[in-house]
Amino acid sequence: MNDVAIELKGLRKAFGATEIIRGANLRVERGERLALIGPNGAGKSTLFNLMSGFLQPTSGEILLNGEAVGGLAPDRIHHRGVARSFQISSVFHNLSVFENLRVALLWSCGHRYAFWRRLSTLHNVNERAEEMLERIGLARQRHVQAGLLTYADQRALEIGLTVIGGKDVILLDEPTAGMSRAESDAAVDMILRVTEGKTLIMVEHDMSVVFGLADRIAVLVYGEVIACDVPQSIRKNERVRDAYLGDHAEKAIA
Numbered sequence: 120m121n122d123v124a125i126e127l128k129g130l131r132k133a134f135g136a137t138e139i140i141r142g143a144n145l146r147v148e149r150g151e152r153l154a155l156i157g158p159n160g161a162g163k164s165t166l167f168n169l170m171s172g173f174l175q176p177t178s179g180e181i182l183l184n185g186e187a188v189g190g191l192a193p194d195r196i197h198h199r200g201v202a203r204s205f206q207i208s209s210v211f212h213n214l215s216v217f218e219n220l221r222v223a224l225l226w227s228c229g230h231r232y233a234f235w236r237r238l239s240t241l242h243n244v245n246e247r248a249e250e251m252l253e254r255i256g257l258a259r260q261r262h263v264q265a266g267l268l269t270y271a272d273q274r275a276l277e278i279g280l281t282v283i284g285g286k287d288v289i290l291l292d293e294p295t296a297g298m299s300r301a302e303s304d305a306a307v308d309m310i311l312r313v314t315e316g317k318t319l320i321m322v323e324h325d326m327s328v329v330f331g332l333a334d335r336i337a338v339l340v341y342g343e344v345i346a347c348d349v350p351q352s353i354r355k356n357e358r359v360r361d362a363y364l365g366d367h368a369e370k371a372i373a
C-alpha cells in the first residue's frame with residue numbers, strides 16, 4: 120500500500136508568459152494534515168486548482184495514490200478521491216442546512232438532485248446527513264435556510280459539504296478566513312473532528328490555525344515549495360522566517 124496520498128513532482132504552471140508555479144515538489148502522506156502557507160500571490164490557490172483539476176499543469180506531475188492525475192477534469196479527480204472547498208461559498212442559500220448536506224452527498228455519489236424525488240427514500244442519505252450535522256455542530260439549525268446562518272456557521276456547513284462525500288483527500292481553502300478568534304478556535308476543533316483519518320491539505324493565513332491543525336507545514340514562495348516540515352522546524356527555519364513568517368513566527372511560538 121502506497122503511503123503517499125498526493126505528490127507533486129516538478130509541477131509548473133504558466134499564465135501566458137508568466138510562470139506562477141515554478142517546479143513545485145511536495146509529498147503528502149496518507150492521513151496527514153498539511154498546511155500550505157506563503158505570501159500573497161505565491162500561488163497557493165493556483166496549486167489547489169491544479170490538484171483539483173480546475174487548472175491544467177504546463178508540465179510536471181500530480182500523483183494521487185501513485186497514479187498520474189494531472190490534467191484530468193475536476194469531476195474525474197473528485198471521483199478518484201479528492202474533495203475541495205472554495206474561498207467563495209458553495210452553499211445553496213435557499214435550501215435548509217440538512218437539505219444542503221443531502222444534495223452534496225447525492226452529488227458526490229453521482230446522483231443528480233431532483234426536487235421531486237423523495238430524498239428520504241434514498242438509502243443511507245438521511246443517516247449520513249444527520250451524522251454530519253452533529254459533527255459540524257449544526258444539529259440545532261438543521262431546518263434553517265442556509266442563507267440565514269451566521270458567516271461562521273456557513274463556513275462550517277461548507278466544510279461539511281466538502282467532507283460528506285467520503286473522499287479521502289480534503290482540500291480546504293482558507294477555512295477560517297473572516298472569522299473571529301473564538302470562531303476560528305471552534306472551527307479548528309471541528310476540522311480536526313471531521314477530517315479524522317483523512318488526508319487534509321489546507322491553505323491558511325492564520326498562524327494560530329496553522330500551528331493548531333497541521334502535522335506538517337509546506338511553505339510556498341514564488342511558486343516553489345521552499346520548506347516542508349513539522350511546525351517546530353518550520354518556526355526555526357531561517358529561510359522561511361526571511362521569506363514569510365517573520366512576525367507570524369513570534370506569535371505562533373507564544
Ligand SMILES: Nc1ncnc2c1ncn2[C@@H]1O[C@H](COP(=O)(O)OP(=O)(O)OP(=O)(O)O)[C@@H](O)[C@H]1O
Pocket residue numbers: 134139157158159160161162163164165166
Ligand atoms: N487565471 C489566471 N490568469 C492569470 N494570472 C493568474 C490566474 N490565476 C492566478 N493568477 C496569478 O497567479 C499569481 C498567484 O495567485 P494565487 O491566487 O494562486 O496566489 P495565492 O498564494 O493563493 O495568493 P493569496 O494568498 O493572496 O490568496 C497571482 O499573481 C495571480 O494574479
